[in-house]
Structure formats: C-alpha cells, structure tokens
Amino acid sequence: KNEVEQSPQNLTAQEGEFITINCSYSVGISALHWLQQHPGGGIVSLFMLSSGKKKHGRLIATINIQEKHSSLHITASHPRDSAVYICVISRPTGNQFYFGTGTSLTVIP
Amino acid sequence: GAGVSQSPSNKVTEKGKDVELRCDPISGHTALYWYRQSLGQGLEFLIYFQGNSAPDKSGLPSDRFSAERTGGSVSTLTIQRTQQEDSAVYLCASSLAGSVDRGYEQYFGPGTRLTVT
Numbered sequence: 001k002n003e004v005e006q007s008p009q010n011l012t013a014q015e016g017e018f019i020t021i022n023c024s025y026s027v028g029i030s031a032l033h034w035l036q037q038h039p040g041g042g043i044v045s046l047f048m049l050s051s052g053k054k055k056h057g058r059l060i061a062t063i064n065i066q067e068k069h070s071s072l073h074i075t076a077s078h079p080r081d082s083a084v085y086i087c088v089i090s091r092p093t094g095n096q097f098y099f100g101t102g103t104s105l106t107v108i109p
Numbered sequence: 110g111a112g113v114s115q116s117p118s119n120k121v122t123e124k125g126k127d128v129e130l131r132c133d134p135i136s137g138h139t140a141l142y143w144y145r146q147s148l149g150q151g152l153e154f155l156i157y158f159q160g161n162s163a164p165d166k167s168g169l170p171s172d173r174f175s176a177e178r179t180g181g182s183v184s185t186l187t188i189q190r191t192q193q194e195d196s197a198v199y200l201c202a203s204s205l206a207g208s209v210d211r212g213y214e215q216y217f218g219p220g221t222r223l224t225v226t
Contacts, residue, residue, distance in 0.1 A: 033215070035152075043152075043200060043217040086152060097154040097168075 003027050006087050006100035013107050019074040021103045023087035026068065033088040034061050034072050037102070046072070046085075077107045111135065113218035115201050121224045122191055130186040130221045134203030141184050142204075142215060143176060147197040155199075158184060191225045198222050 005024045013019050023032070034046040047054050047061040049070065054061050058077075063070040074081055087100035114133045122128050134141050143155040154168045158178045169175070173192075178184040188195055202215040 043202075045202075045215045045217065088152070099152045099154070 002101070003098040004087055004089055004100040006085075006103050008103060009101065010104045011106070013077050013105070015078060015107055015109050017077050017107075019077050019081075019105065019107075021072045021085050021087075021105070023070045023072070023100055024068060025070075025087075025089050025098070027089070027098075028092055029065075029068075029089045030092045031090050032063055032070050033090070034070075035086040035088060037084040037086060039083070043086075074105075079107045079109050082106050113201055113203050113216050115199075115218040115221050117221060118219065119222045119224075121226060124193060124225055125190055127187065127189045128191055128223065130188075130199050130223070132184045132186070132201030132203075132218060134182065134184070134201070135216055136182075138203035138205055138216070139181060140204040140215075141178060142202040143184070143186050144200040144202070145197040146200065146220075147194075150197075152200070155186070188223075191223075193225045196223055196225045 003026050007022045031048050031050045033048050036044045036046050046059060049061055049063040051063060051065060058075045060073040061070065070087065072085055082105055084102040084104050086102045089098050113135055116131045120128055132141065139160055141158040144152050145155055146152050156163050156166050156168055156176050160181050161178050173189045176184060176186045186199060198220040200220045201218040204215045
C-alpha cells in the first residue's frame with residue numbers, strides 16, 4: 001500500500017474553473033509538500049504545510065492533520081496551470097520522503 | 110539570484126561505466142536533496158545532506174550509488190557500474206536550512222538526464 005494517495009490521477013478542466021486535487025496519507029508526518037512539474041520536467045515547490053492553510057496567488061493548500069488529508073485548490077484556472085501536481089510527505093524522523101503518483105492537470109482554453 | 114544548477118544536463122553512458130553528477134545549490138542553503146525520476150515514474154527520494162553529512166542514506170537504490178558533499182556546498186552523486194535501469198532524470202534540490210519540517214521550501218535544479226545504453 002502506498003503511504004500517499006492522490007486523486008484524481010488525471011483532470012481536465014475548462015479555463016476559469018475551480019480545481020481541487022486531493023492527497024491522503026496513512027502515516028504520521030512532519031510536513032506535506034505540494035510540487036508542480038511542468039511538461040518540460042522542471043519542478044517547483046508550491047507549498048510546505050504542517051497545519052492549516054496557505055495561499056499563494058490563485059493557489060490554496062489546506063491540510064487536516066487529524067484526517068491525514070490535504071487539498072490543493074486552483075481558483076480561476078488557466079492553461080498555464082497545466083502540469084503534474086505531486087503531493088510529498090516527510091516523516092517525523094530520518095528525513096524520509098514519500099511521494100504521491102501525481103495528478104496530471106490539463107486546462108483547456 | 111542564481112538558482113540550483115546541475116551538470117551535465119544530459120549524459121549518455123555505456124552500461125558498466127561510472128558516472129558522476131554534480132549539483133550546485135543556492136548559496137547559503139545548508140540542506141541538499143537528491144531525487145530521481147525514471148521514465149513514466151514518480152519522483153524517488155535518494156539522499157539528503159545537512160551540511161556535509163547525510164543523516165539518511167536509505168533511499169539510495171543500491172551500493173553502486175554514493176553521494177558526497179564538500180564544503181557544505183557542491184554535491185556529487187556517483188553511480189558505479191551503471192545499469193540500464195539507472196536511466197532517469199536525477200534532480201537536486203536545496204533549502205535554506207534543516208529538515209523539511211522547519212518550514213523551508215526546496216528549490217529544484219533543472220536535472221541531469223542520464224541514459225545508460
């Protein structure tokens with residue numbers, strides 16, 4: 001069983017739609033990251049969360065530690081948001097990281 | 110300012126040869142991470158450095174893989190006796206300090222695409 005589960009695996013949206021990507025995990029964590037990987041392969045770290053909610057521009061990330069769940073929201077989606085979004089957790093000890101399989105998002109103009 | 114840089118950007122090598130991949134982190138970043146992404150696969154964590162020491166090497170896939178970091182800056186990932194399954198993009202990231210739970214974001218380099226023929 002994978003420690004990190006993401007859904008959906010693939011997502012197609014119309015420009016302007018509100019998008020939600022979900023991440024569930026099964027172990028104790030010290031932090032959760034959301035990464036964005038563009039079609040060219042470059043990776044950007046979007047958020048690191050250990051509690052609550054963070055917002056950068058049109059991106060919002062939330063985490064519920066008790067429910068072991070995080071969501072990444074994109075408001076007013078745009079074609080340039082098309083990318084793979086990856087959820088990563090870090091364990092409290094040993095600096096181990098566990099990766100979700102990613103959500104491939106395509107935003108259609 | 111300058112971001113994380115990696116070299117070479119592409120490397121093609123014959124099976125059985127040794128390769129060395131280099132990562133230059135952002136100046137002042139004490140934490141450095143190596144990942145790899147095989148074709149069609151997700152990201153796989155390999156190793157993490159805090160300064161020059163690597164508290165956790167358990168992500169290295171085999172004893173053919175080793176990594177070092179000197180002067181708290183540049184890191185090299187060495188793969189000995191390369192195999193075809195080592196073909197992947199090797200990514201390096203750095204962060205300001207400490208482990209991820211201290212609130213420091215990771216900044217990724219462009220990666221080295223390794224192809225073992």
